[in-house]
Amino acid sequence: MKVNPEQLFALLCAFIPKRLPVLITGPAGVGKSDIVDQAANETGHGLLISHPVVEDPTDSKGLPFPMGNIARFLPFGDLERALSATTPLLWFLDDLGQASPAVQAAKMQLLLARRIGEHVLPDCVTFVAATNRRSDNAGVTGILDPVISRFATVVELEPTIDAWTGWAVRSNVPAELIAFLRFRPDLLYVQKKSRDIENSASPRTWGFVAKTMGVVQKDLELISYAGSVGEAAATELISFLGIYRQLPSPDAILLSPDSAPIPETPAALYAVSTALAAHSTEGNFDRVLTYNDRLIGEGHREFAALLARDAIRRKPELQNTHAFIRAQGSALGQIIRGQ
Structure with a gap:
């Protein structure tokens, strides 16, 4: 479904406080990231921007660390910040479609179950993701269907x-x-x-x-x-x-x-x-x-x-x-x- 910038802003302001994840598609340079930033400010959320295209699949799980006779996965980086959040936080997955299938798959449990392994996301964290289209010469091969289905809505931003x-x-x-x-x-x-x-x-x-x-x-x-x-x-x-x-x-x-x-x-x-x-x-x-x-x-x-x-x-x-x-x-x- 195509939306203009005003409609996208209004949609994000309605979905973000309800903790409903949104996936935004559209060509490069039309303002997807800027509108997400504006919506975060409007709804009183901090903004955490991640770029899955430069991640490894293990980044979404944490690093294994020995604790006695067992090992636990310790979160780091963006995952650690999200898990430690105590105030409203918008976790923005930018350029998700450029990430490898393995990295995309690693996000599925976070997006739907709001947890990864034994770590549970606090209620104050909300997801929004953005991607270019496959026709935009941006290195996008697609997004896994199980990942897409974990978003409450998918919209395409059209500049006006x-x-x-x-x-x-x-x-x-x-x-x-x-x-x-x-x-x-x-x-x-x-x-x-x-x-x-x-x-x-x-x-x-x-x-x-x-x-x-x-x-x-x-x-x-x-x-x-x-x-x-x-x-x-x-x-x-x-x-x-x-x-x-x-x-x-x-x-x-x-x-x-x-x-x-x-x-x-x-x-x-x-x-x-x-x-x-x-x-x-x-x-x-x-x-x-x-x-x-x-x-x-x-x-x-x-x-x-x-x-x-x-x-x-x-x-x-x-x-x-x-x-x-x-x-x-x-x-x-x-x-x-x-x-």
Whole structure:
């Protein structure tokens, strides 16, 4: 069953407190680990991350240690931490599908019986696992059916532009990159079709682009971005940036919001609305909303909604301004409420 990031987060927040294990599948770089981390924080759990792909089967049982005439298996590493937990702990088995069948089989008793040999997991420990798909060129040969059946549910994470832009706005990703991916949402994730040593577009690799924007000089932008998301996606981004950089600056628009030009093409509208949202402050929000009213009047309701919502996501305190409160009874207020 495919889920978007919001659905996965809500599902984990419901299952984790009930100690129900979840298996998440999906391509590399779409945010599986990040969402698990967010869900752990939301539910008040510590996070223990294990990578079964680098384990031996015996790691899940412990090391034999002589005690008189007998030997007992003593836990160590991640197993010892989980067995010693006294507060809520989420044990995250990352990249489980890359582990050998023997290592996967060693996890079965832990996942279902919540014990290994004579050692019993405390009630405060919950399991979540993640894996790439066999089609993702990630070295996944599959997961044993008896292991799969030990998870309460199995879901496939599918990235969405709405979820990514919501994260990007809150994380202060450069406005031009947010605007570009809204204009070309099909480039958020591109399935890699070759086995060549090169990157392809994904939420993770676009995050690297965001970190390098403003760091590399213009003549190196294509090289840098292509190394992150592939040459095709990087070339389109460079073309979009050419449009973005020729538009009036947000400061110029806010100097005369009643008369500043309103773009006509979708690419330019995405650029202007995203840039204005990034520049919104309590001191200039009345001017932002003046320009936004003109967007509505010109028939660009979608872009007016993007501008207002992005501004509020970045700075929730804008909702307390007189300009925003006055706008609640206007056409903009209806747009924000989705009416």
